[in-house]
Amino acid sequence: MNNDAVIIEENSKPVDRIWRGKITFVMAAAGSAVGLGNMWKFPYIAGENGGGAFVLVYLACILCFGIPLLMAEIGMGRMGRSNAQNTFRILRRESGSKGPWGVVGALAIVTSYLILSFYIVVAGWCLYYLWITVNGQFNIPGQILDKSVTGGMFDNLLASPQTLIIFSVVFLLITFGIVSSGIKNGIEKTVNWMMPSLMLILVLLIGYSIRNGDFSAAVHFLFNADFHKLTLNAIIVAVGHSFFTLSLASGSMITYGSYMSAKSSVVKTSLAVAGIDTLVALTAGLTIFPLVFEHGLEPGAGPGLVFISLPLLFGDMPYGQLFGTIFFLMLFVAALTSAISLMEPTVAWLEQRFFLSRTRAALLTTLTVWLVSLGTVFSLNIWDNPMFFGKTFFDALDYLTANILMTAGGLATALFCGYCLKEHQLEQMFGGNRAVIVPFRIAMRYVVPLFVVVLAIGPI
Template sequence: MSTSAENRGQFGSKLGFILSAAGSAVGLGNIWKFPGKAYFCGGGAFLIIYLIIVALVGTTVMMAEFTVGRKTHKNAVGAMRELNAKWSWVGGLGVLTGFIILCYYCQVGGWAMKYIVAYIVDVKTIWADPTAYFLNNLLGADGTFPLQGAVIFPFIFLFLTAYIISHGTAGIEKMSKLLMPLLFIMLIALMIRSCTLPGADDGLKYMLNVDFSTINGVAILTALGQAFFSLSLGMGVMMTYASYLSNEDNLISNTAIVCTLDTLVALFAGFMIIPAVFATGIAPGMGGGFGFATLAGVFMAIPGGQLIGTVFYFLLFFAAITSSTSILEGTIAFLVEEKGFERKKALLGASIVIFIIGVMYTLSQAYMNLKGIWISGDGISYPIFGDFLEYLTDRLLLPLGAFFTTVFVGWIWGTDNSVEEATSYGKFKFTLAPVYKFIVKILDPIAIGAIIIAGLVFGMSIS
């Protein structure tokens, strides 16, 4: 290992890295996007397509990022520059993408914290009108400045994220070892409770019934997009995390375990929400409105809803903060290693900018009148600081980052070099190496290119 690598932080154990990387992958998309997509795209047939895509595309893109990061022991920009200086901009694109995502991710994490408190002390106010509570208290749709939804709770969430990051890889590892097991315990408990509700049988049958006649091109692209985005690929985060590993770590098994854990969370979330939806007759959806308004209606309609809702928003908080720490670490590693900032100063400066942009994101949803400031595309208009940020990252920047990463690993750096790094130069066996090489060089660029085209040309929301 190089001297520079020795001076950097490292994960203290294999378990610490796996839980940290899985925590990065497990995010809001697993909890509130996957169930809705499974519901609208055919249930059991969609699950099978999703699993196949994760196995083929998700694991190979993740391993490609792992090998680049571990090979160089640098942040995303430094890693790409060391292997080929002309491609350092790809790492920069990933850092930028993660930074933008974090601006609104911390706001949503704050909303989860707000709902935890509200479910404990004031659940009747939420249940009086779940949709109005979400729009007014979090977004300020009634014209009242949403102090708690835009400022107080997002600030607390961002502060917690920065505090964890301030302790480097040790802080990330300790947080992941605590929260990831709790996340799984809560998720499994909620899934069991949901599946035992009166009327939940129809939901279970829907999720287990395999009818491939329900699968079309849109469903396949939706599964592809969900698998890709849920694994935190295209932001340089996995490169950065892998850069903290030693050559004694088995990247092949680590990749398989992280992808498996992330997929299990998505599947558990599906079996948690879809049976409850069938039991209550409330149609599912995706995104903030679904997570904070629709699901609040579901909890209101089932026995023990206050407790279940409280546990759910703790679950949402855990998923958000394990992802936000990984994204912020990617940004801070770049500022420290590439720009020469002291870690604490980098954290403070980045956090201030993230917080300001994040407040604008929440206020632009309903409180501020931004109807005169719109960017249009695909026949849809996106308000600045609002939906446009999600449009920019989900449909364009994330897939572009992953596309160029696979092109780089497949055709510039070379899959032979990637396989050598994955096996620690022959120390670990990689039976499927020929398959990996083919997928990274051919299949991954085609699949990710399809995501980009579907999102930009056809206006398809697949993230």
């Protein structure tokens, strides 16, 4: 049986794995988009690049670039009803176009797989800090915390391959357990309680921050529109974050879209997902920064803020152990919902390409991802010397996925939708809503490629 015959057979099968409701799909897709970057990266880059001015540019990028590409991936997935690689092949065949477009879908699957391999290591940090916070490591009587102490804790974590492996494996096994249980019994049930739980945790934490932190300073940091800081580099940062925060070009949204009901609106769903993603990022900033400013800490970006600065507060503030536990639980939940969506494209491909059971496909993915993740683990300690074009294994993998594979995948997806898909396919994608087709085509042909080019040349 040739590949086209396999594609036709798969596409003609009745789809028994459909999200039970519209809200469920929104929760799943939003869970994919909401990740660790929302919790520590977006608030910082917004504050450092003009606050409200940056937020306005970011929202414009989301509307002009992120949402159209999100609509494209979700819509393609629903039409193809298959894995990312087959979706491109199916739609290419139906459009009568030529070219190896299946390669684009294959690269998206590879991208999600590689990202998952280092994402589980970083997520393992969150799980480790949740564990030591629950056990009161930052609240030992008589212990005086300063940055040398909390920084030493973080350095010791990175220097210990055994600890990194243990917690990344635990996180990976949890992800495996959910994904291997299936769409309805695993992923759907999980996101239906995890995303509302994440929202509830954010509400609890922001209430605590309003009561115990400098909330006005945080609002000023995030929303004061300082257009003098809105440089060309700030605009490029906004473009980049609007692209990466929505899990685009990684096969996740195409795969999740393949389980989407035909009755759901691609446009409304995409708007809802982008809205939740942005709301979570802003709320996370209003949770963290009131406490940071109240205690005179620097709002440093990335892991330094979360794993070095904030533990100082947990050891000093009222109910710090409880607050710290809830905070790292929030990070764990955000990381887990994203990891699930990163594993799913590979599992779906293995199921359909090699006719494996879901359990075997998930197990094979888990075992091989763990092996690749060891490169990231060891690059943080025993292999910390630059090995690949002046980068460590971890940094090289991060650069490859973010700057090359995702950028190329986003551009190829836009060109495919803009020039290959026919009128009747776009009508099917948008449920007969012809008013969307013209602006969507303009976005795919001109706007999105322009944004991707800006993103590509930005780091140069």
